[in-house]
Amino acid sequence: MSTIRVDSDRCQGHAMCVTQAPSLVDVDDLGFAVIIGDGTLSTPEHHEQAERAVACCPEQALHVEDES
Amino acid sequence: MTDTPFDHLEIALQADASDRLSAEREKCPVQHSSAHDGFWAFLGYEHVGDAARDPETYSSASGVTIPAHAFPMALPPIEADPPLHMQVRGPLLPRLAPGVMNDLEDDLRAMVTGLIDEFIESGSADLAADLSIPFPGMSIGKLMNVPDDDVAMLRHMTAHLMQNSTDTDMIMQAMGFFQKLYEDRLANPAEDLPTAILELEIDGEQIGNEQFLAIMAMVMMAGLDTTANAAGTMFELIGANPEVRQALIDDPAKIPQAVEEFLRYATPLHASGRTTTSDVEVEGCPVGAGDKVLLNWLAANHDPAEFEEPDTLNIERFPNRHFAFGTGPHRCLGIHLARMQLKLLAEEVLARLPDYQVDEASVERYVGVTRGLSSLPVTFTAGTTAS
Numbered sequence A: 001m002s003t004i005r006v007d008s009d010r011c012q013g014h015a016m017c018v019t020q021a022p023s024l025v026d027v028d029d030l031g032f033a034v035i036i037g038d039g040t041l042s043t044p045e046h047h048e049q050a051e052r053a054v055a056c057c058p059e060q061a062l063h064v065e066d067e068s
Numbered sequence B: 001m002t003d004t005p006f007d008h009l010e011i012a013l014q015a016d017a018s019d020r021l022s023a024e025r026e027k028c029p030v031q032h033s034s035a036h037d038g039f040w041a042f043l044g045y046e047h048v049g050d051a052a053r054d055p056e057t058y059s060s061a062s063g064v065t066i067p068a069h070a071f072p073m074a075l076p077p078i079e080a081d082p083p084l085h086m087q088v089r090g091p092l093l094p095r096l097a098p099g100v101m102n103d104l105e106d107d108l109r110a111m112v113t114g115l116i117d118e119f120i121e122s123g124s125a126d127l128a129a130d131l132s133i134p135f136p137g138m139s140i141g142k143l144m145n146v147p148d149d150d151v152a153m154l155r156h157m158t159a160h161l162m163q164n165s166t167d168t169d170m171i172m173q174a175m176g177f178f179q180k181l182y183e184d185r186l187a188n189p190a191e192d193l194p195t196a197i198l199e200l201e202i203d204g205e206q207i208g209n210e211q212f213l214a215i216m217a218m219v220m221m222a223g224l225d226t227t228a229n230a231a232g233t234m235f236e237l238i239g240a241n242p243e244v245r246q247a248l249i250d251d252p253a254k255i256p257q258a259v260e261e262f263l264r265y266a267t268p269l270h271a272s273g274r275t276t277t278s279d280v281e282v283e284g285c286p287v288g289a290g291d292k293v294l295l296n297w298l299a300a301n302h303d304p305a306e307f308e309e310p311d312t313l314n315i316e317r318f319p320n321r322h323f324a325f326g327t328g329p330h331r332c333l334g335i336h337l338a339r340m341q342l343k344l345l346a347e348e349v350l351a352r353l354p355d356y357q358v359d360e361a362s363v364e365r366y367v368g369v370t371r372g373l374s375s376l377p378v379t380f381t382a383g384t385t386a387s
């Protein structure tokens, strides 16, 4: 199973990821990215959203962790 | 042949600024200029991004404009380093978060509607002076949670200041307005931005009257020219690209993504300055401690190392990791407000004057800290007012 993670030291709250992966990432009250639930990518749609969210972050604060 | 030194201000005034910056970047992505008392220009995406994310080496505390601005004091949060920086920025974040801006959407849209009503029946307008310039001042008034009369006053005051930035009478008037706001919120704290600024603590102590005025002025100024010029350049780009215009008319849901591309392409806040705290070597260049460094966001936003066909306006561009709002800890605090304003402006203009034509011969450009348009005359099929 793969999971999407946010590195909160890097996130500056551009909120680009939220537009690409609305079912995986949300913003908190300060505007920083938070992962919805445990971030597990359980559908092909999740994988696609996660890939786009990782790609669009200007701070490179998101990544996908692969576990077999 | 005389060698004229690299000058970002002279370049930013040109319609082909990004081409000229790309030519400079190809010559040398990090170069020294003797203009404005000397500075290093960073022109590549990677160097600009790395420096912006390293505030320990690239300090903002000695100012972020090259040449220096005329204010007698540093203006936090933009001109502050850690740890002071986050003491000011942190408490303001929730007041400028996406959710707060969504709550303002209807009020902000009504302002745009009202401004368009003022010219829609005539079939001609200046999309800079009549719309892009007044709207940011009004929006900031909303953000400051002031009564409608004050919003109307701010509309005129800020528009005047944007065109006459050294008019000391008007600056005094603005400061008088902030002073009243200070005294009012001291007596009646509210859930709003002025109260959040008032309650800021620096090193455990609540800020005083003077610091309130400085921060208030900083936040307001940061939101005026930037947004006005982002809007003006957006309307110019839409006017010059018929297929982009048609795509957005056919599917307004594409507007937010297109706004990011307009911002990348035009980059109204074209460059910000830093001062190094230690000797560093960048691209083989010896940047000495205390040297001025210019982070050229516009040049970075047209770097082919990051953007495919950087000089093509592509509203479907993905990914679009542009630096129009900066990057790193000083990332624009008004990003969500600015995006909301630009989205509303594009939606309303394309719905109500979709066939506007720019009178290109009469477009007027200007450059200060930001680059954009002071005049964008257009004609269109006259419509009717909304109210």
Ligand code: HEM
Binding pocket: B052, B060, B064, B077, B078, B079, B089, B218, B219, B220, B222, B223, B224, B226, B227, B230, B267, B268, B269, B272, B273, B297, B323, B324, B325, B326, B327, B329, B330, B331, B332, B333, B334, B335, B337, B338
């Ligand atoms: C399209 C419009 C805008 C653009 C292009 C823009 C651009 C930028 C950029 C590039 C920076 C980073 C400067 C640096 O790193 O030195 C910045 C910072 C800032 N902006 Fe904006 N801005 C816009 C609108 C706004 C608005 C509407 C506001 C106010 C509500 C605002 C408030 C600020 C503040 C307070 C900072 C300093 C943040 C910090 O240092 O922590 N901006 N902006």
